[in-house]
Amino acid sequence: MPGLTHWQSPKYMAFFPCNSSFPGMLGEMYSGAFNAAAFNWICSPAVTELETVVMDWVAKLLNLPECYLSAGEGGGIIQGTASEVVVTAVVAARERILRRRYGHLPEGEEKMDMMAVARGKLVALGSEHAHSSTQKAAMIAGTRYRSVPAPQSTNFAVTASALRHTISELQAKGLEPFYFTATLGSTATCAIDALSDIADLAKEYPDLWIHVDAAYAGSALVCPEYQHLCPPLAAFDSFNFNMHKWLLVNFDCSAFFIKRRRDLTDTYTLTPTYLRNEFTDQGLVTDYRDWQIPLGRRFRSLKVWFVLRTYGVKGLRAFLRKHITLGESFHALVESRKDIFTVVTGPAFGLTTFHVNPPPPATPSSPSVPANRPDPRHGAYANDFTQDAEARYREDANQVTKAVFERVNSEGEFFLTPTVVSGIYIIRVVSATLNAEEKWLKRVFDVLVKAAEEITKAKEGAVNGKI
Numbered sequence: 001m002p003g004l005t006h007w008q009s010p011k012y013m014a015f016f017p018c019n020s021s022f023p024g025m026l027g028e029m030y031s032g033a034f035n036a037a038a039f040n041w042i043c044s045p046a047v048t049e050l051e052t053v054v055m056d057w058v059a060k061l062l063n064l065p066e067c068y069l070s071a072g073e074g075g076g077i078i079q080g081t082a083s084e085v086v087v088t089a090v091v092a093a094r095e096r097i098l099r100r101r102y103g104h105l106p107e108g109e110e111k112m113d114m115m116a117v118a119r120g121k122l123v124a125l126g127s128e129h130a131h132s133s134t135q136k137a138a139m140i141a142g143t144r145y146r147s148v149p150a151p152q153s154t155n156f157a158v159t160a161s162a163l164r165h166t167i168s169e170l171q172a173k174g175l176e177p178f179y180f181t182a183t184l185g186s187t188a189t190c191a192i193d194a195l196s197d198i199a200d201l202a203k204e205y206p207d208l209w210i211h212v213d214a215a216y217a218g219s220a221l222v223c224p225e226y227q228h229l230c231p232p233l234a235a236f237d238s239f240n241f242n243m244h245k246w247l248l249v250n251f252d253c254s255a256f257f258i259k260r261r262r263d264l265t266d267t268y269t270l271t272p273t274y275l276r277n278e279f280t281d282q283g284l285v286t287d288y289r290d291w292q293i294p295l296g297r298r299f300r301s302l303k304v305w306f307v308l309r310t311y312g313v314k315g316l317r318a319f320l321r322k323h324i325t326l327g328e329s330f331h332a333l334v335e336s337r338k339d340i341f342t343v344v345t346g347p348a349f350g351l352t353t354f355h356v357n358p359p360p361p362a363t364p365s366s367p368s369v370p371a372n373r374p375d376p377r378h379g380a381y382a383n384d385f386t387q388d389a390e391a392r393y394r395e396d397a398n399q400v401t402k403a404v405f406e407r408v409n410s411e412g413e414f415f416l417t418p419t420v421v422s423g424i425y426i427i428r429v430v431s432a433t434l435n436a437e438e439k440w441l442k443r444v445f446d447v448l449v450k451a452a453e454e455i456t457k458a459k460e461g462a463v464n465g466k467i
Contacts, residue, residue, distance in 0.1 A: 005415065010435040013444060014417040016187075016216040016245050017432040023310040024250035027303030037296040041285035042277045044299075048286055051078055051301035057308060058243070058255055061316075062221040065234035068257040070286075075261050077291045078300045080252040082215035083133035085240040086181065088256070088264070088293055090124055090137040093179040093209030093237070095267040097122070100207060119143065123170050126181040127158045129188050129421060131213060134181040143178070146170060152422045155345065156189050158182070160197035167205065179209045182236065184229060185217020188419045188428070190348035192217075192229070199235035209263075210236040215254075217349045219246035220324070223317050237263065246320065246432055248311065249303045258291070265290045323350040323432040330429055330441045340452045342397075344426050351430040353421075356404050356452045358396035359460035398425035400456055407451040414444045 007018045038047040055076030059068050068074045079085045098115050105111045122143040126134035127150045138145035148166045150158045167177045182193045195212070202210055212233060218241025220226045233239050239257045243249040258264055269290040289295050311319070327350030334341045334354050346352030398420075405418045405427050418427050427448075431441055 008433055008435070009415075010431070010433055010437055010440045011414045011444070012433055013429050013431050014415045016430060018244060018251055019246060019248050019432070019434055020250050021248040021307060021310075021434065023306040024248055024303050027306035028250050031299040031302050034299055036299060038299060039289040039295045039297060040275060040277070040287040045285075047297070047299050047301070048288060050299075050305060051288065052076075052286060054301045054304045054308065055255065055257070058304065059257060061308075061313065062218070062241075063224075063227040063230050064221075064239065064257060065230065067234055067259045068239065073261060074257065074259045075286075076255060076257045077288055078304070079240075079254045079256045079292060081254050082131070082213060082240055082242050083136070084293070085238075085254055085256045086131075086133045086211065086213065087137040087140055088291075089209065089211045089238050089240075090134070090141045090143070090179050091293070092264050092267040093124075093211075094119065094122060094141050094143060096209065096263050097176070097178045097207050099266065118176070121174065121176050122178045123175050124179040124181075125163070125166060125177055127183050127186065127191075127193060129156050129186040129191060130181045130183050131187050131215065134213075144175065146177075148180075150191065150193070152344075152424070154194075156186065156191035156421055158193040158198070160194055160201040163198060164201060164204075167208075177205075177208060179211070182210055182212045184212055184214035185220075185349055187216075188421050188426075189345040189353050190217055190351045191345070195229065195232040199232035202235045209238070212236050212239045214239065214241040216242065216245045218255075219243070220320055220349050222247070222313070223320055234259075243304060243307075246323075247307070247316065248319065248434075249307050253300050253303055261291065264292075268292065323430075323436060326350060326431050326436055326438060326441060327352060329438055330431065330445065333442070333445045337449060340449060340456075344421070344424060349430075350432050351428060353419075353426040353428050355397050355424060355426050356401040356456070358393065358400045359456045394423060398423075400452075400459060401425045401427060403455050404448065404451045407455065408444075408447055411447070414447065416444075 006012060008020055036044040036047055038044050041048045052070050052075065055078065056069050059076055066072060068076065079088065098118060101118060102111055102115050119142060124134060124138040124143055124145050125148055128147040129150050135145045146166060148158045149162050150156050163180065170177050182195060182198055184192050184195065198210070202208065221230060237259050241255055243253045243255050244251040288297055327347040331343065331347040331352045334343055334352060340357060341354045342357055344353045344355060402418065402425055405416060408414060409416060416427055416429060418425060429444065
């Protein structure tokens, strides 16, 4: 269809996938047919109760800690997107710390003034590679935001020591860190923060709400080989992943699990007369309107039910493993041409990131280098004893990588996305659509090689022509 970006195409390798499936479409269709606002239980009991059931199914499928199941103090709710979840968590975290600080005071203007002053000192934290939704959520909540360093030396992951250092710096200035987004699969590189160490650190900061954003990579927890990542989650307040990315549930369907549902209901529960009913008043039912910012809700659990019942555990695992294997295959292709490309990260959850090697600085002669071998001429950046050699190399690499990316995307056969991490301009390739195949990864690799060779040759010729 003209005017659309075809997210379901096997040549779509940008951002992360947004997979569609026939069972997901059926669930969406039935949801649209019933068309219930479903803001509380009495609106349509099945809408609430099926959501509770399937979210417990999903939690068990991912082997999440039991604290996220509805049988205890926690539970799951379906939201629209991970960005919506982060806003929900940040506002709840803000109100929780204020309740803990000032809840004992009598109601009145003095208490409200003290809480207003305290809000201005609250700081939400996130990795420097965390999704921008955390910073946006801090803006919406009227709090400050500070990023936590996650350099290339730690594989772009936040360490417990970096988080502690950032917290200490802020506290020394009289500020109050109250929220942190830990990342399980960052947008740029699929980096995973040091979850186990951060879980230990969490014991020192009981008022710090830690939310784990696993928007894309969280789906991989369906596979046992990734479930070693789950135990630390018991130390955190909430966890989220988008089933509409990689788990075949049509957009929108973001699974949000909370350790203590009261942290949400104490923030969002308001019951005007028109919402009162005997079942809610007696505490006999769940009203998901009290777990979220909007009032109305859609019957999204139907999509999850249809997908889980159709594919089953084995089918979902096979689907994910196929893409992980494809990612490993593409990584091997990139590694086979070290004369052209340098891998930055990968393969992680099917994603590989890399940059294009720049042509060397101007030299009287340029000896040929066999394919599959690093180009020793790149040492010319350092061999001329220039103090800014590394900076010059990075600038040249960024320029040529950007040129290659723009060339490939402008041709319109494939859709890729770039990003910048620690000053490095990188190209991202992730092939995880329903129709992904190895032949398309080989094809995009050939296209990248051709573009890189042509652009670097042209740049090298232009430079040597000036000698």
